[in-house]
Amino acid sequence: MEDPWDMAENMLSDVLVSNVYNQFFKNNSDLFKDKIVMDVGCRSGLLSLLAVEAGAVKVFAVGNMRSARYVTKALGHGENAEVFEPLKGCISQIRLPCGLKKVDIIVSEWMGHALFADSLFRQMLEARDKWLARGGHIFPNVANLYIHGIAQSARQTMNKNLRPVLLTDEYVNQQSVITEKSLLKTINLTTSKYNESFTVDFKMKALRKGKVSGCMLYFDIGFINARGQLQKLFATGPDTPKTYMKQTLLSLEDNALDVADQELLVGRFSMKLGSFAPRGVEFSLGLRVHK
Incomplete structure (x- = not known):
């Protein structure tokens, strides 16, 4: 599910939105601590990185492998390096490693122009129905x-x-x-x-x-x-x-x-x-x- 709509640079240079996301993860670290997280689209990689920093035990990313490589590089060889794992392929084809069946949280910069145009709306629903555990969270969701x-x-x-x-x-x-x-x-x-x-x-x-x-x-x-x-x-x-x-x-x-x-x-x-x-x-x- 490589994302052809590459807005990673614009997203990362948007200080306002980046700060909003950063503050949310800091204020809700208890939501992510020791949880399995999936980043659908991995458009800028920011949400993956913030999920790792918030204490997720595992963060899978599907979509933009270029941004995924940025996250891997940012984590380097530190103690969180193995928390993040990119998964190549379409949502319908991907299988989670280690026999995992569900994730606790799905995050995504899914919004497109006028909300729906060039969005990841359908991919989010497909990931939700395939992987999100009962009682799990989607961020942002409304x-x-x-x-x-x-x-x-x-x-x-x-x-x-x-x-x-x-x-x-x-x-x-x-x-x-x-x-x-x-x-x-x-x-x-x-x-x-x-x-x-x-x-x-x-x-x-x-x-x-x-x-x-x-x-x-x-x-x-x-x-x-x-x-x-x-x-x-x-x-x-x-x-x-x-x-x-x-x-x-x-x-x-x-x-x-x-x-x-x-x-x-x-x-x-x-x-x-x-x-x-x-x-x-x-x-x-x-x-x-x-x-």
């Missing part, structure tokens, strides 16, 4: 996907034949936001199904008079523990510090909407997981002024 109306044009990065929705990934600041946010989807990897395709109707109120030229998708991410307590980790919204993950913009282009202050917009958003590309998704957006 996410919310939001939509905002924006008053700036996105670059056209897709073929015109794919209209009316054009996609791009950018960072949008708070000044470009023209509507309230609306929650589209909540995901919990502990209970999610393989086909999380969905269609949802939503409403957004205009914050000022102007032209809505597109919509912005972003997410927040967190961890719910066994007691049902939520710990928020980070978000990719316009009112939060920048992270390595940008927002995804859906451009209305020629169908931009003129809105008055406090005017209500209604829309329908669909997301379908790709059937041909394992990490591809299809977005559909309809938006109009409510009369």
